Amino acid sequence: MEELWEDKAMKQLGAIMSSEIAETPTVFSAILENVDAFDSVKDVLIEQKIQSVLILARGTSDNAAHYLKYLIETQIGLPVGLTSPSSVTIYNAELKYKNTLVIAISQSGQSPDLVHFATSAREANAYVISMTNDDSSPLAKIAHHHFSLLAGPELAVAATKSYNAQLLVSYLLVCSWTGKKVNAAQIIAEAQRIASDAGLVAKAVVNTTRNNEIVILGRGFAYPNAREAALKIQETCKISVQGLSTADYLHGPISALTADTQVFIVAPAHMPAQSIVEATTKIRKTSNRIFWIGIGGTPSGNDIVLAGSNCDDEITSTLVDAMVLQRFAMEFAVASGFDPDAPEGLSKVTLTH
Structure with missing residues (x-):
């Protein structure tokens, strides 16, 4: 394999972030090798008669949520909103989420406000899907269905490969939902080309x-x-x-x-x-x-x-x-x-x- 880019002057400053960005093609490969895992959700979403979607996220994951929002709106046509966790954690709102899909996106799956909101959403009859980088996290356990980001340990404070994984998992979820074929080889090849430049x-x-x-x-x-x-x-x-x-x-x-x-x-x-x-x-x-x-x-x-x-x-x-x-x-x-x-x-x- 072509050697991934690495500036010797950056050995100390940014070495971890640099290496984690460069791991993206490997992360993509791991996710795409498990693409069949998304098929099990399609039938459930049809059975649930989903009429609206809410996405639960903070920070970098919230930016991935915007990508997923565009995907669902343009490829499926359902209305999609971004949740306000404080409506539950501060204002104690009583949710009414029948026929609603709630998708929780988080690198760690640990933030208390996300966990609280997801719990309340499930109790309000929402179908909950989570995407995290920790299969044993509270958010993963609350969900009806959990997708692992398969990004491995992410040590740099600024999230990179986990964000990229969130985008890909979002894309695969919607592709499974719509029946669209995925060009896995091209996605991996282009990621490798970017990483090698x-x-x-x-x-x-x-x-x-x-x-x-x-x-x-x-x-x-x-x-x-x-x-x-x-x-x-x-x-x-x-x-x-x-x-x-x-x-x-x-x-x-x-x-x-x-x-x-x-x-x-x-x-x-x-x-x-x-x-x-x-x-x-x-x-x-x-x-x-x-x-x-x-x-x-x-x-x-x-x-x-x-x-x-x-x-x-x-x-x-x-x-x-x-x-x-x-x-x-x-x-x-x-x-x-x-x-x-x-x-x-x-x-x-x-x-x-």
């Missing part, structure tokens, strides 16, 4: 500064990765970054755009061109500091492209391109003198109530 984000790193505003935009399936990219940079680089819907950006935040604003646009292969045309046209009138994450954009002039995958469609290109934004956050943190493995003020497992 040593200079993937180098140009973007040296051309980005912590001194000016960073905005990350995405629309549709690109939106979850825009949110996740912003979160990863905030976690590892100690700067405030906005991750926004391209459409929402035009509804107000664009007024803060200056010539120095660094705009990253998440653009996976095969994304609908019309989803970003209006925004990029308006952005170019003020700033020429534009970066593209993925190969589906419309770069011009001095734009910098962080080339992503080229899978069969936007949906699978999106889940592979998560590695690109993670690589950028990690290498930008190291270039800024920070250790992305252990950011100040953060712990691996956050327990909220």
Whole structure:
């Protein structure tokens, strides 16, 4: 196998995060080898006469939840919402969840508010599915059906391979539900190609500064990765970054755009061109500091492209391109003198109530 990328200068800073991102193709392979595990859920969901879906998550997992939300809405047509755990943990709401599917997504499966909400949802007649990286976690045990992320131990504080696993498990769940065939070989091959590209984000790193505003935009399936990219940079680089819907950006935040604003646009292969045309046209009138994450954009002039995958469609290109934004956050943190493995003020497992 081709040797995975590894910058010798990063042996100390970011070594763990670097290696965990590079493990993504192996994680994908493990999940795809167990793809038959998803078949058992399809019949149950039909029997349950599911009419609506709620997704339960926090932090990075909440960004994966947005990806799953788009999947279910576009591929199945059911209404999908994101839960508010405090409705139960603080306000003691009485849930009425008959014919409702609740999908809980969590790396650790331990946060008390998620466990409390999932328990209440099950008691309210919801069918509960969980995705965690710990089969023995409280969230895994509460669910009617649990899917393991198979990501192995994740030691860096900033989640990477577990997020990528959440995207893939979400995709496989919906593919099983709809009967869509999965191009497993292509997903793995593209992930391996991204992992092996040593200079993937180098140009973007040296051309980005912590001194000016960073905005990350995405629309549709690109939106979850825009949110996740912003979160990863905030976690590892100690700067405030906005991750926004391209459409929402035009509804107000664009007024803060200056010539120095660094705009990253998440653009996976095969994304609908019309989803970003209006925004990029308006952005170019003020700033020429534009970066593209993925190969589906419309770069011009001095734009910098962080080339992503080229899978069969936007949906699978999106889940592979998560590695690109993670690589950028990690290498930008190291270039800024920070250790992305252990950011100040953060712990691996956050327990909220």
